[in-house]
Amino acid sequence: MSSAHALLHPWPADPRDALPIALWHADAVAAATGGTASHAFEASGVEMDSRDVRAGDIFIALNGEAMDGHKFVPAAFDRGAVAAIVDRPVDFPHVLVEDTTAALHALGRAARERSGAVRIGVTGSVGKTGVKEAIFACLERASRGGAHRSVRSYNNHVGVPLSLARMPARARFGVFEMGMNHAGEIAPLAAHVRPHVALITTIAPAHIENLGSIEAIADEKARIFTGLIDGGTAIIPADNEMSPRLIARAHELGVKIVTFGRGGEADVRLLDAIPSANGGSLVTAELGRGEEASRLCYSVAEPGEHWIANSLGVIAAVRAAGGDLASAGLALAEMGGLKGRGARLDIAVAGGKAQLIDESYNANPASMRATLKALGQTPAHRRIAVLGTMGELGEFAGRFHAQLAEPLAAAKIDHAILIGEGMDRLAIELGRRSGASLGFRASVAHCDTTGEAIGLLEDYGLTNGDVVLVKGSNFMGLAQLVQHFAGTPG
Incomplete structure (x- = not known):
């Protein structure tokens, strides 16, 4: 030789x-x-x-x-x-x-059993799809194409088995989103996936109409831990008020627990975050505790403090799944917003361009506050908020809509267009805050439909440097407004 x-x-x-x-x-x-x-x-x-x-x-x-x-x-x-x-x-x-429905479930189980992929389950009241996509991007980069995930928001009793059925036998990782509207829906989905790692993004009053309390929401989300394989890891947001409740549920099941957040006791802990030139953040995190602790510095392309917290959960999940953290940092630095969930789109206007933040797919009180805060931190000639009614809030709807007045004022918006009957209370509350002493001097318009909102925004007129946030529950059809102004495909 x-x-x-x-x-x-x-x-x-x-x-x-x-x-x-x-x-x-x-x-x-x-x-x-x-x-x-x-x-x-x-x-x-x-x-x-x-x-x-x-x-x-x-x-x-x-x-x-x-x-x-x-x-x-x-x-x-x-x-x-x-x-x-x-x-x-x-x-x-x-x-x-x-x-055929039973066949779909059987095909999903067979795909799960034939593959040696490490499976990650993601649930939570806010940010499930974005976090799922971020974990996938991190693992896809590290495995050179060996990762699989559920597409869109395929997170229910049909979408989860379909996503499993699509997982290649050669996949190294699988990332699956799990959602719910009512009690009793998470556990069957977790039983389908049998994850090695289960992540809860946060607990907030989404679907509170059907579950009745924030504690009931936390208990339902925690049911994702029931599907964990032996030796599996539960990843829990340390800064959430429901964190002790989630930790207690995980302890009852005897699974490994990893927490993430800003608090000093978090297993994946934020040390520092500073704004980066591209509108995102430069994050330094500490992983682990004591002598075994290590530090990781990475960039997050997505703007907003909520994405700093999301990134800590992503890093915790990648680490628990045995993924490569260096590749994860690179993937987070390159991620862009998803259609309907934070995509930033340019709109040609006289003299230059305006920017539209597309959050048209969904909305609840927590995500509204987070995106309004991000809007307030975005450099702009004028800040415009186009907000649609939030669904599934039941008897709490009036209060939660009215409470958006505070984050709207804090974001220093110049104009608000409110859509739907649910926004009545917010319109009234903003009227009360119209004096300068209350810190709110924006103009406000209220209408019934997305079509009317399109006309109102056209009448207001976009100019160079404007930033427009479009957010509401999916049933409001705000994607129609995004398509009208940004020309995105429906």
């Missing part, structure tokens, strides 16, 4: 190399679901909405309360589906099962 050949190192062996490259093939789907395959096939994806089918997908024909997915099987094949999972024979390649 030549000296040159002697210097070559063999490619490292990896058991994952023996796993299939295709996401699913007919025999594996049939075995997982207990169904019968009509044809041989290999699939690269799984989809339940025929409009989203891409070439190579399996289409699952789910039976909903108002719609039978079997009606859309031909449309799915027109878009490139290679097979369908159905509960009756169709004139296309398919796997015939007794119940």
Whole structure:
């Protein structure tokens, strides 16, 4: 053997190399679901909405309360589906099962069991999707494409098993978001995922209409810990008022606990955060305690103090999952805002450009306060807040809407457009604060619909250097306003 050949190192062996490259093939789907395959096939994806089918997908024909997915099987094949999972024979390649919803759940379990991926579950009242995406970006960078996550907000009883079913056998990490509207919804999702790491972003009065109290919300979110595998890690926000309650629930289950936050007792603790030139933050954190403690300095591209706290949770999750912290720091420095959840969009106006902060997907009292604070910290010629009604607050709605007057005043906004009946109380409260002695001198407009808000914002007129925050619950349809002014696709 030549000296040159002697210097070559063999490619490292990896058991994952023996796993299939295709996401699913007919025999594996049939075995997982207990169904019968009509044809041989290999699939690269799984989809339940025929409009989203891409070439190579399996289409699952789910039976909903108002719609039978079997009606859309031909449309799915027109878009490139290679097979369908159905509960009756169709004139296309398919796997015939007794119940397509049960088959979806079975396919998710099979994907979980065949993969050696470290699974991370994420829940919380605020920031689930952003934190999920940040953890994914950190692990994706470190594993060079070996990470998987749930897309969009696929976090319910259908979205979670679908996200599992899409996880490749060769994945090294899987990140799954779990949401809820009512009590009893988190535990089944955690049982599907069986995470190695479970993170709660924060506890706030989201869905309080259905759960009744902040304590009940905390208890429901803490049910994510019931799904942890033996030896799993619960990651808890140390600065939240419900932290002792969450820690108690984790202790009852005997899982490992890691806390994150500003407090001196946090396991992942903020030491310092200073604004960076790009509008984000330069963060220094201490990981661990005592002689084993270490420090990590990294940048966070996303603006706002809430993203400093989010980043600590992300780092805690990556560390618990065995990810690379250096790669995580680089990923956090490069992350941009998500559509509907903080994306910053430029709008061409006379003499230059204005900026629109797209928070149109969702809103609750805690996220409203956080984004208004970020708006106040954003350099601007004028600050404009377009705020839609917050949903699922029940008897607390009036109080929580009125309480937004304080963060609006603190943000020093110049103009507010309030949309929907729920914003009545805020409009009244802002009227009371109109005197200079109360620190609020902005102009305020109140309307019923997003279409009217578009007209009001056009009448107000955007100029160079303006910054517009658009935020409200999804049912308000504020994405229509974002699309109108920023030209983003619907």
